[in-house]
Structure formats: structure tokens, C-alpha cells
Amino acid sequence: MAERYQQQSALAHFGLSARATSDQNESECGVWLGEHAFRGQINLRGDPGKKTFMDAVAKVTGSRLPTKPNTSAGPDDPQAGPRALWLALGEWLVVTVPGAEEETARSLAEATADCGGTVTDVSDARTVIAMGGRHARDVLMKGCPLDLHPAAFEPGACAQSLLALATVILYRGADPSEADVSAFEIHVARSFADYLWTWLEDAADEYGVRIIEG
């Protein structure tokens, strides 16, 4: 069987864990960055107008798929269950904790087989970069043309856009107490992760960067 040590995340070569423990000057840092490696990510297709499909998915994930563009459904904390991001009409990304993707994908495929669902495991296609801190939005503003003000991009919102020269899926973590400091999760194609991480660290440099354990 494949062993845990045989898995290598997109940013493994940066040695982020070692940097996370050595970067301790928290107060001076306006931005923190980390990699949520091996998040389960499942591309789900289906007809949002078909009740059987929507019900079948809800039974598996525990929450109804979002139908409003650029919103998400499900718990902010992936430990509490899968979260679904709206990607396009009839297309979602179901995000799970590492390791849950195989079971979730299988359940989704079985549950939606008769009502037109399509399930593709793409957990290895992207990694997730997490970014937060009081200047996190400023860093994103340097490379993303979307309006990310909390009034326009609320906690729980998601969008597909460009960040610098990479295509990303952005998700804003729900953190009602401090809406403007909430964490962002950036899903980026594995091959672009090295570029985007380097770009983010450079763009965040002026605010001070702290690396966190993913």
C-alpha cells in the first residue's frame, strides 16, 4: 500500500513546516501563509433543478448544494463535514479533509448515478494555500481584479478568478467576529503552486509574513 511518506504536496520542497516553527514574530506580521495539503477536492456536476439530484447530494454531504453563484454551503471547518463551492451552473467543488475524498467521491457517484451526477476526484490537481492576517486582502488586491471587500465578498463566498497570472478558486473563510481579517483559501493548480506561493510571499513582504503549519 502507498505510505503517508510517499505523498508529496505541491509545496513540499519549500519546507514550510520547518519555517512555520521558526517564524515566530507573530505581532509584526500583517499576513500569514500556509499550505493545506491534500485537501479532498471533488468536481461534481449535475442539474440543480433536479430535486432527486440535489437531495441525493445533500444526503451524502449533509448540506444542500449552493445554487447562488459564488457562494458555498457546508461547514467552514472541513473537520465538521464537506463544503461545496459553487463553480458554475451545475458545477461544484466539494472540499473535504485529507483522506475523505475517496469515500466521499464514491458515495456521491453512487448516490447520483441515477439522477445524472458526474463525479471526478481532482484532489491532486490543486493544492490549497491559506492566507490570513490584517493585510491578507491587500495582498490579494495586488493580483486579483475582483472586489474582495467584505461587503461584496462575504465570509463563505467563493469565486474563480485570476490571482497574479494563475487561475485560482478563492474561498473566504467564515469568521463573523473579524470579517476583514478572515482567512482566504486559494485553490491553485499544482503546477502553478510554486509560482503562486513565491508571488504571494513577495507581494506580502511589505506587510511582514509569517508561515503557519498547514
Place this chain on the structure above:
Amino acid sequence: MRLAGGGRIDRSQLYAFTFNGTQYQGYAGDTLAAALIANGVRLVGRSFKLHRPRGIFSAGAEEPSAIVQVEAGASTLPNLRATQVELYDGLSATSVNAWPSLAFDFWSINSLFAPLLPAGFYYKTFMWPQSLWHSYEAVIRRAAGLGRAPEHPDPDIYDHMHLHCDVLVVGGGPAGLAAALKAGRTGARVVLVDEQNESGGQLLGNRQQIDGAPGAEWATSAAEELAALDDVRVLTRTTAFGHYDHNHVALIERRTDHLGPAVSDADGRDGGPRQRVWKVRAKQVVLATGAHERSIVFRNNDRPGVMQASAAACYVNRYAARPGHRAVIFTNNDSAYAAAADLAEGGVSVAAIVDARPEPGLDASALAAGQGIEVITGHAAVDVKGRRHVEAVSIAAVDEAGNAAASASRSINCDLLAVSGGWNPCVHLHCHSGGKLNFDAVQACFVPGESKLAVRAAGAAAGIFDLAGCLESGFEAGADAAQDAGIKRRGRARKAPVADAETPAPARHLFHVPSSKRGGDYKAFVDLQHDVSASDIALAVREGYESVEHLKRYTTLGMATDQGKTSNVPGLAILSEVLGRPIADVGTTTFRPPYTPVTFGALAGRDVGTFADPVRKTPMHHWHETAGAVFEDVGQWKRPWYYPRDGETMQEAVDRECLAARNAIGLLDASTLGKIDIQGPDSVTLLNRVYTNAWNTLAIGRSRYGLMCGEDGMVFDDGVTTRLGDHHYLMTTTSGGAARVMSWLEEWLQTEWPELDVRLTSVTEQWASAGICGPGARRLMEELSEDIALDAEALPFMAMSEGRVAGLPARVFRISFSGEVSFEVNVPSRYGMALWSILMTAGEKYGITPYGTETLHILRAEKGYIIAGQETDGTVTPIDLGMGRMVSKKKDFIGKRSLSRSDTSREDRKQLVGLLTEDETEVLPEGAQIVSEPRPMPPMEMIGHVTSSYHSANVGRSIALALIRSGHSRIGEQVFAPLPGKRVMARIVEPMFFDPEGTRLHG
């Protein structure tokens, strides 16, 4: 000539600076221009064409004369306006257009030849004879000086930022502050930008009062209130330089220019970028950009010491710097009277106010009387004495038509001539976005008219020049903008600030005072920066350039870096005068971005160096790097090109890799191949429509090669597609074509075939892929596979099996691009590195050899396999490639009709063949033209070209693929490649150089 007190300068901070090599001192809060004035420096530059001495003309962005280069070396910035350069300790600046020195300027001889350098001289003189144009141009370029570009890499960092808001207010003067306050108090997201170091605009430079206190104090408290509002962002030292569709406004923020070049941090990165471009998308825009005071055109009106009246007052009020000892004011309106009073208050002796009107307004008269200044009405300045600075001004009576009397009535000694010819609203941004202009005949200026965008002007930008009116229109614009942006809440009502009401008398429309002396050859300047004079305009009209657009291009009026901010209206007025048509009919040229010059560094932002283009890396990338691979760019991917060992040349490394792949085991990182997961009941229909061949018969677990054509019948991509389930396929594409193919399929599905129930998902990045080929490949695979039968019967060529390889979840495809027995192992990307390492370790005993794209290309060329994009170039059909058997006759597919067009079906198209050179060591260059009848010199009839060419270690000689006219019927013929210095003879052969029976492939 610094005043004892006052001004917005910090006398406790003394700064040393150099200008043209001479050391001076100034204060914090000075601009370079203010500090030069305080030091009594008059001559600051030479004009663009005639190299006439020039001084400081303005106190702001409209400056046409005091153009400087700041600092030297890598951080230098050319073509800055001294009036906008904030002073810092150690600043070093030079004039841009003087050589070898400002005082002795070589090119000032141009002034003597001024009659030879009329409007359009560029076109008239230097274009003939054409062969000498290049040598003229170098000299002209040096003489017509602008600044010098830095010659070293820029050490500074620059940045971009996107910003969205409800209301963007451009300009932080009284109208802009009022608009931002009003909008900000409603809770709207407001951005206020101003080019100066602090808000206040004109209030910083005049002595007008608001609520009974200096206007600048009101500005400070307004800025403080704005800063305290949650969703209001105030950007100072920031210029809105372009206004585009959908209220997209580009700003440039100069963050550290006022601090001087970085000295502390070695990499210069401390403290963020030097300049930042903001890309603002605003629901509503308020243009409170103010107005520029214009000059009046008269003889020698460009002499150092001739200055805008408002600028002269600004230097006294804001910088406590006297621009002269003894001043004469020349005006056609009331606004200069306040300036005269300010100068007098500041200790400048004001000799007289020369007013072209018969009578000034009552307020104006009172101001003059209060300071005991003589007012000479009905007169105009007709000439200026003094070369390097003003020594005296001659005045003469002007009649009602605007003609000055033949002889000057008086000469008044002075060293400052402060001129006011009226005001031009700053309508540049309004024009950038296509807004129309209306000519305000009363105030003789263009004001913003209709715009397609949600934009409104306020204050002087709208032609409202009195302070009370500016405040009122600002508040109104702010309230309306917030409301139109959809903000429901009204701000708390507050007492509006009060400014004194003004009742000015009308201005006189006097733009140009013709000189009576020596006919028309005198120099009275309209455009100071481009040396366009009144006589140039008259000449251009005489030569037939009557349209304002032609006039502009022929005389270069308004085309300098100042964009004619002060010269535009006087130029049009003179044109209208010469043509005898009203200004409104003459029209105006449009203003284009940028409002003031923007550095390339800022425009490039962060997308430079390693960030210029993303580098895509495969999961095995770091293994390749450690192994010393030389990389090749394939799209944005970095792919190993070859893996040289110590001392090996590229050819030696590639030969070794090629031999290993056919005699032992070769290992290729194939992760970059595009992979598209296709699901849904109509998947096979989609495949049938996009590929030339048929897919109905493909069994589950089997693969098939496919060719894709455009509607024109030309091959545009190829790849192997495997059937994974009933309605489930995996398509592969070329590495560089992956995104293109995905978009192509989605376009057809979404726009033409929405009835097809098919879903595409890109899984290129989901899978890491290792290609294992060669005689030892099966042995190695058998060693590592636990549950996959690998013999030729269980897993034949073009079959796929799922299971585990080395314990990793894998799909194993028996597909081959080398002609050898080959297994392509796909594992989830996280296991890519593990798979690769295990293969290398386990394969060592079999002589496993990693190979790069060069070997990949050679191996497939030995077998005559094409590469889409190398053998094809958008003009090649499947039949041209000898793949006619892959074109289904029975079904329809994209491009099918095009293949029966007369041109695509003719017999003599360029067709794919092999070439073998007579000399086996000769490797033809790719792209070489092929002829059948060589001649000593071109022209020769070209019958085709080489598409691929290599030395093949396996064949033991050079091989090439080529597209040759009627190639399929020319097998065996002799052809030639005429190359520089030689002619290479070659024979046309079948495009197959190795194992033509294919026994190795199926083994």
C-alpha cells in the same frame, strides 16, 4: 529670496540639493521649483526645439518649461516637472535639454536659425534625401532633448493594486474634499486621490478663507475627518492618469519618490514598492480636478520670469519664496488681482497691474487700491526685455479688436511678469473616457459636456471658479454620486462651510497680442514645451493645415509631455483668429492618457523577472533539477530537455539517452500531457464529432489514437483517448495544446451542441505520468506490479489496466510514442515523485535512463510519428500527413467538409515524407527550404521545407521529416537544400527510419 515667516514649509528641516551640479539648500515642504526660486535661480531649462532659455512657469502639473531629470544611475527618473518634485535631502537634478551646460547651451544656436525651423520643419527638411535620414535622426534626437532613460536594471520594486469603490473623487481641492466628505458621510466606499503631498489644492497656495479661517486649515480638518471614516481611502501623491470604459480609472501613487533613492536595504525591498498603480473600478466618478491658468501670447512671453499669476502667488503663500523683487501683473480677468495683493503682502514690489480690459471688477479694484498698486487698464504686454530673465516689459494700448498700438506706450522695469489669461478647466480625464466638451463662450474655456460614463465634474473642473461655488458644487456632486451609487443612507446634516461670495467682472477674450514690430517673424509662444509660436500656427494654416487635428500634428502643438495643458485654448484661439471662425467651431483635439507621464516600472508592476510568466512544474520537477537536467519551455511548463552527465555535450547526452531507450529502459516524465476526463451518455458522440476517426467500436479498457481538425480541415491537435467505462473516457492532448483543446470542446458543447449530455473535467494536474519504454520495460513493470497482468496478451498495445504499481494506485497504459514496448504509468500527482524514485532505483540494474524532450522527439521521428505543431502549422490536413486512413468516410466530424474543397483535396499539396541526406553526418536545419532544381542564386522554386531533423544514434545517421509538394509520389527522388555557403543533397524516402515492421512495438 525666502520670506521671513509663513508658508507650508518646515524651517527646522534644512535639505541640501544640487541642480545642474551646483549645491543649494531648501526646506522640507519645498518642491524643487520652490527651492530654486527661493535660491534665486531663474534659468532652469532650454526649450525643446530652439533651445531658448526657460524658467519656472507654473507651480503644478501643467509645467511646460522646468523639466528635469532627477538622480542618476539605475533609479533615475527623466522628464519630471520641477514643480511637482518634492525636495528631499541630497536630491540631485539636472535640466533635460541642455548640452554641455545650461548656461552655455550648444544648441542655442538653433535660436539663430529659428527662421529655418518653422512648423513642420521635420517633414520639410530632413526627409530628403531619404538615405541620410538615419544620420540626421541621431543628431536631431540629441538636439531635441528629453531626459535619458536609465541604462541599468531598475533596483526598485513596483506594484499594482485593484480597488473597487462606490465613489471615486479625483482631486483634493475644495470641491473634491467637499464631494468626498459628503459621499463618505453616507457610508459609501469612497476613494479620494490627489497628486499633491497633502489635500487642499489651490487652498494651499492662496489666502482664501473658509468659515473665517484660512482655507488650508479647513482642508486639513476635512482630510482628518475623511481619514477617520471606515470605508474612505485618501491617496495623496497619487495621480489619476487614465480614465477608461466602465469607470475604470488608473492611478499612479508615488510612495517613496519624495524620500529619494533607497539607501538602507541592500535589495531595496524594505518598505514596499516605490510606485504603485491602482486600477480602480468606481460606480461613480467625481472629477474635481481643478483648472490650469493659461498665459497670453505676446512677444518673448517665454522669458524666465514670465509666470502664471496664480503660481507667483502660490510660491509666496505656500513656500514663502519670492519669485521676484519687482513684479508687473498682466491680466485679462479679475483673478490676478488677488495674486497681485498676495505678492505685495509677501514683500514683492508690484509695479503695476496691466489689465487688457477697460475696467476691472469692484473687488479687484479694491484689492489693488488696498495695496496701492497702479492699475493700467486698456493695455497689454507687447514685449519682454532680457534674455536669461525678465528685465522690463513694454506695454501698449489695445483696441477693441485686440490689436496693440504700433508703439509701446511704456516700458516698466521688473524681474517678474505674472500673467493671467484666464483658466482652463482640467477636463483631461473627462476626455479620456470619450466625454464631450462644450465651449463656454463667456469664460472662454472648454467645460465637460456629455459623457457615456457615470461621471460628474465639480468645482473649477466644471468651470466654477469661485470658492463658494466650488464648495457648493462639491457637496452636491458628492451627495448625488453616493445616491446614484445606490447608497440609501443620507449623511448627518451639517452646517455647510461658508466662503466669501465673489462678484468678478467678466474676463476679456484676449489670447494673443500681435506685435507690431518687424512683421511676423517674432517669437510669441503658444506651446512653451514644444516651441510652437503664434506664427507657426499662422504658417500651418497658410500651408493648408486648417483642421485642428492637422494643425496639432503638423506643428506638434500640445503634443509635448505637458499635453498642452496651458497652450491648448490659446492655440485654438489663434487658429480661430486666422481662420476667422469662432473657437467653438474650430473644435479641440482630444486629451489622451496619461495625464502626466508614468514610469514603465510602475506599468510593469510586479510582473517582471521570475514573475514575468508563471513557470509550471511537474510533480517530479525537483528530481530533474537535482539530476542536472537542462530544461526546455513547453508552453509554461519546464520539461527536462536532456540530462547531461559530467562533461557530456548535448549531442553525447542525447545519443546516450536514445540508445538506452531502445536497448535498455528509457524513462520519461510525461505529466505535462493534457488530460481531459469525459463523462456522460453522449461522450462517444462528442468524440466522433471532434476526431476524424470513428470511436463507436472502442472497447472499455482500450485506447485509440485520434486526430483533431479545425473547421478548415487542418490538423490542430492529436492524442490518445482511452475508454474507462460505459460513458467514461480519458482524452490526452499535446502538452502545449491542453488548454486550447479544452476550450475548443467546451465551446462546441456550450454553443453548438448543448443537447449533448457530456461533462468535461481537466485532470491534467491530477495525474503524474511516467513513460517506461524499451526492451527491459516489461521486466521492470512486472517486478513492481502486484495486481496487473502485463503480458502482451493481457495488456496488448493500446490497452489500459488499473491496479497498483509499487504499491501506488495507478493506471497503466500500453501506449507508445517511441515505437518500443512502452508502459505509461499514471498515479495521483502526490505520488509522482515516489513513483519516479522507485522506478529509478528498481530500474538501475536494467540500465534505466531518464530522457528528455530532445530524445522523445528523436525516438518518434525515427518512427515517423508527427508532433502537432511541428509537422503541422495550421495548413496541414490528415491526408497531407499520410494519415488518410484515419479519416472516416462514414461519419461527420469537424473539418470534414473542408477536406473536400478543391484546394484541400488536390494532389500536389505539401505532403509528409522522410529525407535522407547524401552525407550521413549532415543534419539539415529545421525550416530549411527544399528545391528540386537548384540554381547558384535565388530565386529558386521551393517545393517544401524541413519540419524535423536530428542526428539519430539508433539509425546511425541523420534523419529528417519534411513537407514536400506531391511528396507521396516523389519517394526516391533527389532534392536539394540550398544553405548559406553550401548545397545539401538528399533523397526523399518514406517517413519511417527504424523498425518499419513494428515488431518491437507489439512485442
